[in-house]
Amino acid sequence: MLPPPVSATTDEAIPALICELCRLFYTLGWVSGTGGGVSIRGREGIFMAPSGVQKERMRPEHIYLLDGDHLLGEARVLRPPTDPNLRISECRPLFYNAYRLRGAGAVIHSHSIWALLAARLFSPRGEPAELRSQDLEMQKGLRGHGCFDLLRVPIIANTARESELSDSMEAAMRAYPDVDAVLVAGHGVYVWGADWVQAKTQAESYDYLFRALVEAHRLGLPITPRPAA
Numbered sequence: 001m002l003p004p005p006v007s008a009t010t011d012e013a014i015p016a017l018i019c020e021l022c023r024l025f026y027t028l029g030w031v032s033g034t035g036g037g038v039s040i041r042g043r044e045g046i047f048m049a050p051s052g053v054q055k056e057r058m059r060p061e062h063i064y065l066l067d068g069d070h071l072l073g074e075a076r077v078l079r080p081p082t083d084p085n086l087r088i089s090e091c092r093p094l095f096y097n098a099y100r101l102r103g104a105g106a107v108i109h110s111h112s113i114w115a116l117l118a119a120r121l122f123s124p125r126g127e128p129a130e131l132r133s134q135d136l137e138m139q140k141g142l143r144g145h146g147c148f149d150l151l152r153v154p155i156i157a158n159t160a161r162e163s164e165l166s167d168s169m170e171a172a173m174r175a176y177p178d179v180d181a182v183l184v185a186g187h188g189v190y191v192w193g194a195d196w197v198q199a200k201t202q203a204e205s206y207d208y209l210f211r212a213l214v215e216a217h218r219l220g221l222p223i224t225p226r227p228a229a
């Protein structure tokens with residue numbers, strides 16, 4: 001008998017999966033210094049890592065289960081972590097944007113240095129802007145994109161509190177329906193997908209592209225081979 005598809009994850013397995021992904025992303029520098037995070041939608045609701053914890057040391061009992069039917073306003077906790085000192089992630093309204101506006105199955109927030117530097121290339125003062133990429137094979141890892149397409153990713157300005165990014169992220173998502181990512185200047189990137197596998201694939205592809213753009217710039221190579229359409 002064939003094994004189940006890799007994306008076929010039961011609700012019981014999701015907390016451990018979030019911990020596994022956070023350990024993996026920690027090695028990539030995406031969730032160091034307690035930053036970043038991962039959230040996955042299951043049948044019961046939305047599973048989410050807590051705020052301000054060592055992401056590589058989390059255990060399944062640290063993961064929140066939130067009501068996925070109430071995505072506006074305050075979060076409704078269906079099952080809190082066993083540790084009463086833990087708090088819901090500051091990223092929660094941003095994760096909810098992807099669930100509410102795009103029907104996402106999973107969201108990854110990365111503090112990758114490549115996301116930060118790539119955003120800086122196109123937004124030198126941290127202002128709202130647009131990252132552009134073209135003619136890179138790894139664009140195929142992104143929904144609806146081929147390697148020769150012009151990829152345009154919105155960049156929003158950072159705010160003092162993560163939760164204050166919610167409105168500008170929503171506006172960027174509405175303005176860029178063809179991409180599943182929003183860069184935050186001086187901060188990182190939010191990437192989502194229809195399920196956790198697509199979210200991970202897209203987050204990895206974006207990180208590769210961000211690094212390619214930064215390294216090309218460092219080497220003095222053109223970073224957008226063709227003029228913008």
Ligand SMILES: [Zn+2]
Binds near residue numbers: 035036109111187
């Ligand atoms: Zn962040």
